[in-house]
Amino acid sequence: MPQVKFIEFNGTEHVVDASKGESIMVAATNNLVPGIDADCGGECSCATCHVLIDADWQARLGARSEQEESMLDLNPDRTDESRLSCQIPMTDELDGITVRLPEFQY
Amino acid sequence: MSGIVIIGAGQAAGQAAASLRQEGFEGTITILGDEDSAPYQRPPLSKQYLSGEVGVDRLLVRPEKFYVDKNIDLKTGTRVGSIAPSEKSVTTTGGDRFEYDKLLIATGSRPRILNITGSDLEGIHYLRTMGDVDGIRESMGSASRICIVGGGYIGLEVAAVARTSGLDVTVLEMEDRILQRVTTPEMSAYYHQLHAGRGVNIMTNTTVSGFQGNGSVSAVLCGDEIIEADLVIVGIGIIPNVELAETAGLKCENGIVVDDHCRSSDPDIYAAGDCTNHPNPLLNRRLRLESVPNAMEQARVASANMLGGDRVYAAIPWFWSDQYELKLQMVGFSSDGDSSVIRGDKSTNEFAVFYLNDGKVVAVDAVNSPREFMVCKQLYGKAVNAPDLANPEFELKSLLN
The missing domain is CATH 3.50.50.60 (FAD/NAD(P)-binding domain)
Known part of the structure; x- marks a missing residue:
């Protein structure tokens, strides 16, 4: 089972198991990781599962879809590392990925 | 404890x-x-x-x-x-x-239940639970003509799915426009045209008086009018x-x-x-x-x-609806506005209508326009210059901060 390391804005770390195919958002909510609201349930409709992933790991992810890009564009905490975690399915290649959480979800 | x-x-x-x-x-x-x-x-x-x-x-x-x-x-x-x-x-x-x-x-x-002649016939469904939809899906396999009672979001979403699957679709709405309870005449007209363009038959000012059928529904009665249907979905609130x-x-x-x-x-x-x-x-x-x-x-x-905390509920309502390839995202209530301004072009199916009250943003209906949806979530209650919103060259980002 691939693992995800979530780091809360306050520095608290959570290492959780994720099932292959399920999104990073689902791995967070199934393991009670705080800081991800995921109000729309993974439809890319709300942008409340915003996370930050560094460039090395980003290189192994697919590119953002137009919808994901648009939802992130006007987020005040947007950086080059911004992703919506509901749009990233877990794979074996992503085992050990580090995902940082922003201070707020908008 | x-x-x-x-x-x-x-x-x-x-x-x-x-x-x-x-x-x-x-x-x-x-x-x-x-x-x-x-x-x-x-x-x-x-x-x-x-x-x-x-x-x-x-x-x-x-x-x-x-x-x-x-x-x-x-x-x-x-x-x-x-x-x-x-x-x-x-x-x-x-x-x-x-x-x-x-x-x-x-x-x-x-769901609000219709209690009229024939409403206990088979093939008449409501939509609230997974079980309801399992039943609808089973019927949809063999149905050819679906009649949807109620032109609200649920009804229109079902219409979009059924039409995409190739069924004949009729939507009956008792008010003079679909989505009457939840949106403006302008947005109602847009969605009416969208569905009509995809071949959905929408009948407004039409009240259902009963259902006909032998065991299973075969027609919907609206006064003198008879609409043939082998599947009925009721979505009336x-x-x-x-x-x-x-x-x-x-x-x-x-x-x-x-x-x-x-x-x-x-x-x-x-x-x-x-x-x-x-x-x-x-x-x-x-x-x-x-x-x-x-x-x-x-x-x-x-x-x-x-658990003994002191947390106050204070959230701006927001909603979404998916119909065909269009994603509608809404913030607030358009009925709170005293004026509106459109950004984008309806004919491209990519536009947002902002609603202002006394110059302050109080709602948006954003069709395939996630940026406008996100900006409205953050701009809610803030005063803006309406012509800026209407200008496609104007950077929405500059309104934030």
Whole structure:
């Protein structure tokens, strides 16, 4: 089972198991990781599962879809590392990925 | 300590149980739900679940194992018959009694039922639960003509799925326009044209008087008019499930009346989701909302407060609807505006209508325009220059900060 390391804005770390195919958002909510609201349930409709992933790991992810890009564009905490975690399915290649959480979800 | 009992097993209930554990609560959590499933997402029911794009596993808010792992006692197929606030207990229709320190009522809502000639014929469906949609999908396989009673979001989402699957689709609306209760004439006209363009037959000012059929429905009657149909979906609104609360003596008025902490008129009983009549300090009024984001936020607020916290509910309502390839995202209520301004071009199916009141942004209807949706969430209540919003060259980003 691939693992995800979530780091809360306050520095608290959570290492959780994720099932292959399920999104990073689902791995967070199934393991009670705080800081991800995921109000729309993974439809890319709300942008409340915003996370930050560094460039090395980003290189192994697919590119953002137009919808994901648009939802992130006007987020005040947007950086080059911004992703919506509901749009990233877990794979074996992503085992050990580090995902940082922003201070707020908008 | 007897712990926390949650009545209902919908999205508010599921979120509340998760939030309670996330906040560190280690006592007993019991969820009593009358459906047979663990909490699941309802929005996809009339969209991707109906079309078959999404299966049951993706519908569940959290897998069943989650409740076991987190020591949450999830009792499905269990209907609560009564609440006894003086004893701080609830009793199921099967006679089981559960005591609580704090109770959360998350009973949601149920579809308004048509009670007219022929309404008990087979082939007439409502859409609220996974079971409802399983029944609709089974019928859709052999149906050729579907008639949808009610031109609200549920009805139009079903129309889009059914039309895409190649069925003949008729939508009957008793008002003079579809979406009359929830949007402006301008947006109603846009969605009317969209569906008509895809071949949906929309009949406004049309009231259903009965159904015809031999065992199974074969036609819908609207006065003298007969509309042939072998499948009927009725989507004419919902009724909040307040009866348990009302019988227990809690204050109810178009929903269970709660304060800004999601607390009912009994200090040990909270309520969350579709069943509540709650104050919204940002809108400056009380309202009852049929909305998942509201259910989730109220569940978080109620959970924090049941554990002794002091969290106030203050969220801008937002909604979404998927029809064909169009994603409509809404913030606030267009009826709160005294003027509107459109950004983008309707003919491209990519536009947003902003609604202003006294120059301040109070709502948006954004079609395939997620940026405008996101900007409205952040601009709510702020004064803007309307011509800027209308100018496609104007950078929305500059309005933030």
